[in-house]
Amino acid sequence: MAFDVDMIRQIYAEYPGKVAAARAVLSRPLTLAEKILYTHLDGSADTFQRGKSYVDFRPDRVAMQDATAQMALLQFMSAGIPKVAVPSTVHCDHLIRAETGAKSDMERSLVENDEVFAFLASVSKKYGIGFWKPGAGIIHQVVLENYAFPGGMMIGTDSHTPNAGGLGMIAIGVGGADAVDVMSGMAWELQFQSSLE
Secondary structure (H helix, E strand, C coil): CCHHHHHHHEEEEEHHHHHHHHHHHHHCCCCCCHHHCCCCCCCCCCCCCCCCCEEEEEECEEEEEEEEEEEHHHHHCCCCCCCCCEEEEEEECCCCCCCCCCCHHHHHHHHHHHHHHHHHHHHHHHHHEEECCCCCCCHHHHHHHCCCCCCCCEEEHHHCHHHHHHHCCCCEECCCHHHHHHHHCEEEEEEECCCCC
């Protein structure tokens, strides 16, 4: 579902309290990036040491493209969880090779990748994952137009995930295992590297 307005409202409702808590810990104003990061912490604000502290985040959503989603979804399925914990989507665009023209390239891809697309569609339906079928759009633009929102945090299994930052969110490309952690309801752990201490 595009623009989960209820989810966005809930995130925005929690922002003032989380930003105030981070300001109290840091004893200074925060940049927009800091506000987004601190409001997505899994736990309370703290003073983190650059290069030493590990920080857990709770991204708002996950986006996957068809080439990387296959292994991620196989791993998610093995977790035995009935539904993804955060809004997630699969976008079928990377397995379509541009060689001879849009129509013939799409027809060839639908034949060559039929089994992959059917698997991704089936798993997406079973686990509550949004599915963007082949030809529905390029993940970079679809995510920007349908899921990005100011102040949000997204991870995606595509190197162009940061494109969603064009609407003022933190969007980071990750590996499939990180996506599975978040889809499973676990925190996303990173070593703190910000110079904003």
